[in-house]
Amino acid sequence: MTHYAGLEIGGTKLIAARGMGRSIVERVSVETTTPAETLGSAVDVLARWHREEPLSAIGVASFGPLRIDPFAPDYGHVLATPKRGWEGADMLAGLRGFGVPIALDTDVNAAALAEAQLGAGQGCDSLIYITIGTGIGGGVVVGRRPAHGLLHPELGHMMLRRVAGDDFAGACPFHGDCIEGLVSGPALHKRFGGDAAAAAAQDRRWDEVATDLAQLLANLLLALSPQRIVIGGGVGLGQQAMVRNAAAKVPAIVAGYLPGIDADAMGRLIVPPALGADAGPLGAILLAEAAAMTSKESLRRG
Numbered sequence: 001m002t003h004y005a006g007l008e009i010g011g012t013k014l015i016a017a018r019g020m021g022r023s024i025v026e027r028v029s030v031e032t033t034t035p036a037e038t039l040g041s042a043v044d045v046l047a048r049w050h051r052e053e054p055l056s057a058i059g060v061a062s063f064g065p066l067r068i069d070p071f072a073p074d075y076g077h078v079l080a081t082p083k084r085g086w087e088g089a090d091m092l093a094g095l096r097g098f099g100v101p102i103a104l105d106t107d108v109n110a111a112a113l114a115e116a117q118l119g120a121g122q123g124c125d126s127l128i129y130i131t132i133g134t135g136i137g138g139g140v141v142v143g144r145r146p147a148h149g150l151l152h153p154e155l156g157h158m159m160l161r162r163v164a165g166d167d168f169a170g171a172c173p174f175h176g177d178c179i180e181g182l183v184s185g186p187a188l189h190k191r192f193g194g195d196a197a198a199a200a201a202q203d204r205r206w207d208e209v210a211t212d213l214a215q216l217l218a219n220l221l222l223a224l225s226p227q228r229i230v231i232g233g234g235v236g237l238g239q240q241a242m243v244r245n246a247a248a249k250v251p252a253i254v255a256g257y258l259p260g261i262d263a264d265a266m267g268r269l270i271v272p273p274a275l276g277a278d279a280g281p282l283g284a285i286l287l288a289e290a291a292a293m294t295s296k297e298s299l300r301r302g
């Protein structure tokens, strides 16, 4: 069995996962404090695993925004972030010393990969993973690979058509009423003037929230043609009736343009995650596995 390590670096905690093949055999959780302390603890855990049995590769799935282009001079570094102390942090610090292939991607791209290969999207070549929580993050797998490019997908900051008459200014510090500014946890708190989780399911405002989320879903279908959209996060999991309502509104928005997009199809397309909290760590292990294979392949080719 090949031995891998996966790191999921989140805003509140880092999870180090030890993989024997694709099975997680040990998990260690470290509180996210400063980069030096948090990443240092992770490196210590990996060093122990590596001594016990050499690691073949390391996969890192991190919060962003992040430079994931391996040819960029700031590869592995965190870009502009409101998270104090983390802007410019080198997420691969200390990992290069292991001398094994390293793969880096966003936490949500890794989760999308894991859900596509092992979770709610098995058999799908193209899948989108969205987490609606403190912010909105989106990972995209197209043709079985996580999508990258100029940077990486930032679906949460898409700007969409507003509901006529809804004048909520939004809560995104960059854009106001981008989709994160409209339906993230803090946005709902502002929209409901308090704890949204306590609002009644029949509250008319949930329908406005669903209409906004439906805009995102419709645009994702039009832009990327995913075979499945997995929606998790505190809001995604806590407000499943709202999510179902959003899915049900999509056919009217696309107005017959996409063949087969009716209420039944939307019910199958929009699903909750199957891997729960393991999506990120498993995704990191899948990244490691891919890095190990690529490196083997290039050695073979000379």
Ligand code: ADP
Pocket (backbone or CB within 6 Å): 011, 131, 132, 133, 134, 135, 184, 185, 186, 188, 196, 197, 232, 233, 234, 235, 237, 238, 239
């Ligand atoms: P994070 O984004 O930090 O990983 P979560 O995905 O758990 O964390 O999301 C936390 C956010 O989701 C908070 O803003 C919280 O208020 C909001 N939230 C959690 N559950 C619900 C719910 N049932 N209804 C509305 N908002 C919720």
Ligand code: ZN
Pocket (backbone or CB within 6 Å): 156, 157, 172, 173, 174, 175, 176, 178, 179, 180, 181
């Ligand atoms: Zn925004």
